Amino acid sequence: MDKKATWDRFYTENGSKGQFKNFEWFFGFDSVKDFILPVLQSMSHSHSGQLNILDMGCGTSALGPCIYRNSPCAVKVICADISTVAVKLMQKHSNSTLVQPCNLSSALAFLELDCTQLRGYFDARSLDLILDKGTTDALVRSKEGQVKAGQIVKQCLQVLKPSGSLLQFSD
Numbered sequence: 001m002d003k004k005a006t007w008d009r010f011y012t013e014n015g016s017k018g019q020f021k022n023f024e025w026f027f028g029f030d031s032v033k034d035f036i037l038p039v040l041q042s043m044s045h046s047h048s049g050q051l052n053i054l055d056m057g058c059g060t061s062a063l064g065p066c067i068y069r070n071s072p073c074a075v076k077v078i079c080a081d082i083s084t085v086a087v088k089l090m091q092k093h094s095n096s097t098l099v100q101p102c103n104l105s106s107a108l109a110f111l112e113l114d115c116t117q118l119r120g121y122f123d124a125r126s127l128d129l130i131l132d133k134g135t136t137d138a139l140v141r142s143k144e145g146q147v148k149a150g151q152i153v154k155q156c157l158q159v160l161k162p163s164g165s166l167l168q169f170s171d
Helices: 004-015 029-045 063-070 084-097 115-120 135-140 145-159
Strands: 051-056 075-081 107-112 127-133 160-169
Touching: 004 084, 029 051, 029 063, 029 127, 029 160, 051 063, 051 115, 051 145, 063 075, 063 107, 063 127, 075 084, 084 107, 115 135, 115 145, 127 135, 127 145, 135 145, 145 160
Parallel strands: 051 075, 051 127, 075 107, 127 160
Antiparallel strands: none
């Protein structure tokens, strides 16, 4: 579960079934919106400008795009995954649906990245919130899982602002 090729194959197979459909691990946005939106609201009170949010290991989940669409405060949501296929599917779906955010200053982006190497993509102390919905779970199940899970947490702590948060949803 820690190999890029595995995830590319998974999303290729799921993406080839015709019309795009978000794939949710555990739960969707509706299950956590009453928790996440107040957290963002609280963070925005002590912040000027957009909140920088990373949806780490997003796959084709609607979590990041739903935060972008529903957040009353300005957010820049970066949906990131190691799978090129997942990122391209999400970009294509986002471009075809033209969703208007609740806050017109919000932005949504998609990025291919390895979550054990966040410092290669983000500056130190640059993110307000990192969401991990099952990404660490998937890596923990691999041969070098404990090491990779440690790398993820270390990388998150380096790129989070001192007042930032890491929200991990795990099974």
